[in-house]
Amino acid sequence: MQGFSQGDLIRIHGFRNLFLIVSKNAFIRAVHMFHVCPVITEIPDGPLHIPVTGMQQTQGVVICEQMKLIDPLVRPCTRVDRILYGDLMDISDVLQGIFEYD
Secondary structure (H helix, E strand, O other): OOOOOOOEEEEEOOOOOOEEEOHHOOOOOOHHHHEEEEEEOOOEEEOOOOEEOOOOOOOEHHHHOEEEEEEOOOOOOOEEEEEOOOHHHHHHHHHHHHOOOO
């Protein structure tokens, strides 16, 4: 498995849109899998839809409520770009908010 990290924008073989890796790096190293959220270009932003721009100007909206676990040994992945740390913090806050207790 190549060195995927939290914040990487990746292409997963068989899918048209990009995905953002949202798992912590310690989780990725421990289980050799990672959670991703789809990145869509033609959807409005909102409380669970966070717009991002990659360091190489890749743009899209992260759909936080559609998180999936991916095994890159089963589904080949390619790194395309990486988002800024501030955007990653915003997305992590949204994801944590989805799973907090009432």
